[in-house]
Amino acid sequence: MSWEDDRRVRDFRDCAAGPDGVRMKAGGPVAGGVVGRQPEVGMEKAILVGVDGSAEALDAVAWAADEAARRHCRLLVVNAYVMPRAEAAFGWSPEAIKEDAASVIRAARERAQEVAPGLAVDDAVIVDSPVSALLRKARDAAMVVVGLRGRGGFPGLRIGSVSYRLAAHSPVPTVVVPGVVPLGDTEVVVGVSGDHRAAPVLAEAFAAAAASSKRLRAVRAWSEPILPSPEMRPLLYDPDEVRGSHARELAEALRPWEERYPDVTVVRDVVEGQPSVVLAEAGRAARLIVVGARGGRGITRPALGGAAHGLLHNASRPVMVVPVQ
Known part of the structure; x- marks a missing residue:
């Protein structure tokens, strides 16, 4: 598992289907520090999926894993959180927060393997706001995938603020998955x-x-x-x-x-x-x-x-x- 501060990025190249559904390579290394598990030379850009431990996030993982398998590219699972201030009255300990983040990543990886056995999956836990972290990671991804809502937000709203802001401001396509959806070959x-x-x-x-x-x-x-x-x-x-x-x-x-x-x-x-x-x-x-x-x-x-x-x-x-x- 990769743990990152709020400025490090990973190196990925392009992941897209060509005229025959064949992978197309584009781009080269990007600037920035590289941490955690290292990608192979010539790797294409990954499909990025944001997770927070919610059922909606796991639905997004399922769709993203299926799409990554269809396009023959990697999946990058990212969990981002803001560390509570030390004076927070009911704040978790740093150790508990890290363990929660690790469990979120494990559940996402397991879901991805259920949908697409053998799929190459990378992961990262980033100490930063989810929107900032995912927007930064999106620069080096083929697309970013998120659930319709996460664990937080206001009850009654159909779409969460993270998904909405990513869709509006991401430099690459954003896919918003509205819960459990069929993964078949429909149009x-x-x-x-x-x-x-x-x-x-x-x-x-x-x-x-x-x-x-x-x-x-x-x-x-x-x-x-x-x-x-x-x-x-x-x-x-x-x-x-x-x-x-x-x-x-x-x-x-x-x-x-x-x-x-x-x-x-x-x-x-x-x-x-x-x-x-x-x-x-x-x-x-x-x-x-x-x-x-x-x-x-x-x-x-x-x-x-x-x-x-x-x-x-x-x-x-x-x-x-x-x-x-």
């Missing part, structure tokens, strides 16, 4: 916007589909213009023409990715409605729903965007939030 669903930001989202969606069912459902949601008065109609507005325009744009956005991933079967859906509602419905039986977010620094809600925000609060299947600019 991947992706929301496709009408601008250049669709490219990184489609890259992740096709890679995920290539590593699993090789079936992808690409969804373009659209709605009528919002006007000041319900009696007003835009000049020359034809719903069929608008729908056809969206269908052509969707086909154009998908074309280069379909050429790159010829083994992935793509279904195109152009649906009238709010994106988060349309995608949640389309993904009710999906292995994964992929959506873009603006990402970066700043206030969490604007950084996440409306579609991703809505999905995280309503989807019944894992949601991958891809940072786009």
Whole structure:
């Protein structure tokens, strides 16, 4: 087991499925101190999963381990905590806190091996806030996976603050797993916007589909213009023409990715409605729903965007939030 302070990082390279579902290597060593178990030369980037001892975290481990096995890459399990102040009246001893962290890691490793026997698993315990630790580790990971909620937080909220903030600010895709979900080969669903930001989202969606069912459902949601008065109609507005325009744009956005991933079967859906509602419905039986977010620094809600925000609060299947600019 690796114990780290709040500045050390580990060296990983890229983990992603290529056009044939084959691993693709990219990048090189990153700066920073290396601690604990050492990765092999040429290792690809790991899938990072955050754990805190909750049942939801173990559900996230199960999904992450299955995905890592499909993509032939390693799994990195991270537990992060803030050491209580010495004057805390009911604080645990440092020894008790370390033992709790060790037991959290052991349970996560056992769950990963149950799902994917023989999977290469690394681990780290970091003394830092969970958000800070996971955001820093995410820089060197293929993706970060977390449960919908953890052990703390406010009762009644569907999504915890750690998962929400990671999805909004992570430099790599964040997958939020909403409890126990099937791990079978069902289709991947992706929301496709009408601008250049669709490219990184489609890259992740096709890679995920290539590593699993090789079936992808690409969804373009659209709605009528919002006007000041319900009696007003835009000049020359034809719903069929608008729908056809969206269908052509969707086909154009998908074309280069379909050429790159010829083994992935793509279904195109152009649906009238709010994106988060349309995608949640389309993904009710999906292995994964992929959506873009603006990402970066700043206030969490604007950084996440409306579609991703809505999905995280309503989807019944894992949601991958891809940072786009």
